[in-house]
Amino acid sequence: MEWGRRAAIDLEAQIFQSDGKSLGELSMRRVAGVLDDWFKEQGLGASALDFSLSSDGCLVVELQRSALSEASLANARDAGEGGERCALIAGCLSALLSHVGGRRLTAREVRCGVGRPALCSFLIVSHARKAQLDSLLEAGERDIRTLAERLSPRNAAR
Numbered sequence: 001m002e003w004g005r006r007a008a009i010d011l012e013a014q015i016f017q018s019d020g021k022s023l024g025e026l027s028m029r030r031v032a033g034v035l036d037d038w039f040k041e042q043g044l045g046a047s048a049l050d051f052s053l054s055s056d057g058c059l060v061v062e063l064q065r066s067a068l069s070e071a072s073l074a075n076a077r078d079a080g081e082g083g084e085r086c087a088l089i090a091g092c093l094s095a096l097l098s099h100v101g102g103r104r105l106t107a108r109e110v111r112c113g114v115g116r117p118a119l120c121s122f123l124i125v126s127h128a129r130k131a132q133l134d135s136l137l138e139a140g141e142r143d144i145r146t147l148a149e150r151l152s153p154r155n156a157a158r
Contacts, residue, residue, distance in 0.1 A: 003088070004095025011038060012099070023100045031100055039063065044089065045118070053145070056152035059124040060144055061093055061107070066120065086112065086120050097124055106130040108137060110144055125151055 011034060012023055023031060032049040039047045045066030053060060066089065086109045093107035104127035111121040123144060125133055129151050136147055149155065
């Protein structure tokens with residue numbers, strides 16, 4: 001998380017110099033571009049933000065060709081382990097997007113790049129729904145649309 005907070009401060013200063021605005025004042029398209037550039041500069045891969053589940057209160061971030069993820073996956077294969085490997089990146093995403101959004105958000109890796117062309121998917125939700133998301137993931141649910149539907153505030157009233 002600390003790494004993400006520091007990155008948010010650095011990006012905030014960079015954007016203020018280039019655009020004369022804070023990250024929170026930028027369009028989400030511009031924020032997505034800034035984050036993608038930062039991830040690439042850090043050697044963490046190409047990122048894409050998917051807002052199609054925003055009506056369910058969810059954001060999906062996909063990270064492709066992350067050197068950190070690929071190294072972690074190679075180590076896991078050598079050790080015979082499976083599962084998610086990108087908790088560091090999830091924490092960084094939590095901090096960065098919390099800063100941009102002005103409220104505490106939680107990112108969890110939903111799909112790991114194991115067996116696929118190095119694509120990791122993260123689901124971002126409000127911190128208030130962290131326990132519910134963790135519970136669903138622990139129960140084995142990995143389908144992003146199903147997770148979003150189950151986490152949707154619209155379903156909380158039911």
